[in-house]
Amino acid sequence: MRISFSEWTKSGSPWVWLNAGAVAISIIMVVGLLALIAVRGLGHFWPADVIQADYEENGRQRTIIGELVEREMVPAPQLRGAGIEVPEGVEAMARDLIKVGNRDFGSADFIWAMDHFITHTQRPAMLFAAERLEWGNFYGYLREVKEAGQSVGRHTGYEKTQEYLTLWAEFQQRIDRVLDIREQILSIEKKDIGSINYEIERLRLKERSLDLEQSTDTAAYAKIEARRSELNAEYEQLQQRLTDLYQQINRDTFVAEIADGREVEIAVAKIVRAFLPNDMGLAAKIIHYAEKVWEFLSDEPREANTEGGIFPAIFGTVMMVILMSVLVTPFGVIAAVYLREYAKQGFITRLIRIAVNNLAGVPSIVYGVFGLGFFVYFLGGHIDDLFFPEAKPSPTFGTGGLMWASITLALLTVPVVIVATEEGLARIPRAVREGSLALGATKFETLWKVVLPMASPAMMTGVILAIARAAGEVAPLMLVGVVKLAPSLPLDTNYPYLHLDQKFMHLGFHIYDVGFQSPNVEAARPLVYATALLLVVVIALLNFSAIAIRNHLREKYKALEM
Known part of the structure; x- marks a missing residue:
């Protein structure tokens, strides 16, 4: 049977297909965006080959050593306007972005090089890359390793010989030694000395409190002073140990040849890791990649947040969302229960609902x-x-901190929880309430033991929507507690353990800071993608956890709805 176009249109089938197409396009766009972010972000951790190229421009020849990051085509008129000679008939030329590193010995971390002027490119197995605590990456040839100023091995050639392998093994042993000492230093500075400083500050505040009260309790003052003397003695011992460790860590240096032929001497203490990217097999590169990703997830940032990890930002984001959820859920549920179950349904109640709906659309910066x-x-x-x-x-x-940030976001998201909970309460059949009351239960007992459990999936839906919105907010957090770099986590072993007054780091603000405030834009760009992907993953995990709880509650109380 043939159906006319007008009948097909009236049947609603076109709208079904249009909706299906719109959903499919949206899914493709979301997946494509996530794939782009993942490729550009996670690709940053792969150990790329280091090239050595001869570059000749305007009669001047030099050697370039670094990683090829990007290649683009530049129109000929733009190149001629920049004073670059372009052969006749050529409409565009390739230009390479190369990460040359060695920022402390050169002018920039990245350079643009015209592919046309590169005369010879090679990937020597001896070229090594080193990640440093400061000044970014280092690229060059290892020439010598020194201990306390005395040479323990030297190599001058450009071929990978047994002599060079022995020198490289010696270099790696000293890096491992430095990493072990650095870990001891960080443990003493952050845990031991940090705890002592925290307790000394608490003693100072306690003494100040006695002064304000004009106390005459000499025993209390004596007890404070005795404890302070003990802590100062412990501090002096730890400080002496730190001095010894710093002397040990600064013992070794190495000499390397850079692109312009100079030999420079660098302290091994500044090195995080060194590797030979051109001499690594696939298995070695995969191991290196896994180490870098783990460092990104578990370590602290360095180099103005353009290197290292982002664990403090992950911790701060999750902690803030958990506190926000704990705060927003009871207030949102209580408000919804009052509006639906107790308030007289009249003009004032309708006005309050309109105000709640309007609050959901207020800009977050407000x-x-x-x-x-x-x-x-x-x-x-x-x-x-x-x-x-x-x-x-x-x-x-009286300053921004974790508590105020959580409360501000709870206030921002409470309208979402109120609306979702009210809708859940409205869907519960009236017969359920009447049956409970008929069996002798009070209104509160009916509400507490019957209505709220049945409405709990709707409450969790509100919490899920609140988490999805709050976890990615940045603007309000910039005013009430988030900072570029927090020296310590808001949760530690010092009493009262959870420091609600402390400032914290956040993934969303980290993306803003690295992407728009970084002094080294090219070096920070991959971390923007990686952090953005991680923020999406964190929000997804938080939402999936809430969804799992909601589904469990829905199955648990399904029988009551039938």
């Missing part, structure tokens, strides 16, 4: 300004006056 003015300056300032007068004029809660 919440940030409100949080800064009300929570930080007003509430935080009064909390400092009442509970922390001994710390003034230094603010405790």
Whole structure:
């Protein structure tokens, strides 16, 4: 049977196909975007080959050593405008972006080189790359290893001989030694000395509190002073140990030849890792890649956040979202229960619902300004006056921190939880409530034991939507607690363990800082993609956890809905 076009249109089939096509296109775009971010971000950790190229331009010849990062085609008129000779008939020429590193011995980390002027390219097996604590990557030929200024091995050729392999093994042993000493130093500085400094500060505040109270309790002062003397003695011992470790870590140096033929001497203590990318097999590169990804996930940032890891930002993001969820869920649920179950349904209630819906559309920066003015300056300032007068004029809660950031985002997302919970409460049949009341239960018991459990999946839906919005917010956090680099995590072994007054790092702000505030844009670009991908993964994991809880609750109370 043949159907006319008008009948086919009236049947609604075109709209079904249009909706299906729109969903398919959206999925393809999302997957494509994530794939682009993943390729550009995760590709940064792969150990790329290091090239050595002879470059001749305008009669000047030089050697370039570095990683080929990008190649693009540049129109001939643009090149001629820059004073570059372009052969007749050529419409465009290739230009290479090369990461040459050695920023402390040259002018820039990256250079643009015209592919036309590269006369010879090779990948020597002896060329090594070294990641450093500062000044970015180093590229060159290892020439000599020294211990306390005395040479322990030297190699001058460009062929990979047994002599060179022995020198390289000696170099790697000394890097391993430095890494072990550096780990001991960090443990002493962050854990041992950090704990002592924290306790000394608490003693100072306690003594200051006694002064403000004009206390005459000499025993309390004596106890504080005795404990301070013990801590100072422990500090002196740790400081002496640190001095010895720093002397040990600065013992070794190495000499390397860079692209212009100079030999430079660098302390091994500045090296994080060194490797021969052109001499690595596939298995070695995979191991190196896994180490780099793990470092990115578990280490702290360095080099103005353009190197190292982002673990403090991951921790801060997850901690803030958890605290926000704990705060927003009870307030959102209580407000929804009151509006749906207890409030008289009239003009005022409708007005409140309109206000709640409008609050969901308020720009997040407005919440940030409100949080800064009300929570930080007003509430935080009064909390400092009442509970922390001994710390003034230094603010405790009168400045941005984890607690104010979590509360601000809870305020931002509470309308979402209210709306979702109200919709869940509205779907519960009236017969369920009446049956519970008929069996002798009070209204509160009916609400607590019957209605709320059945509405819990809807509550979790609100929490999921709140997490999805709050985890990626940046603008309000810039005003109420997020910083570029936090010296310590807000959760540690020092009492009270969870430091709600402490500033923290956040993945969203980290992306903004690295992408738009970095002094080395080219070096930071891959980390922007990698951090963005990680933020998406973190949000997805948080949402999947909430979805799993919601599905469990839905299955648990499915029988009550039937």
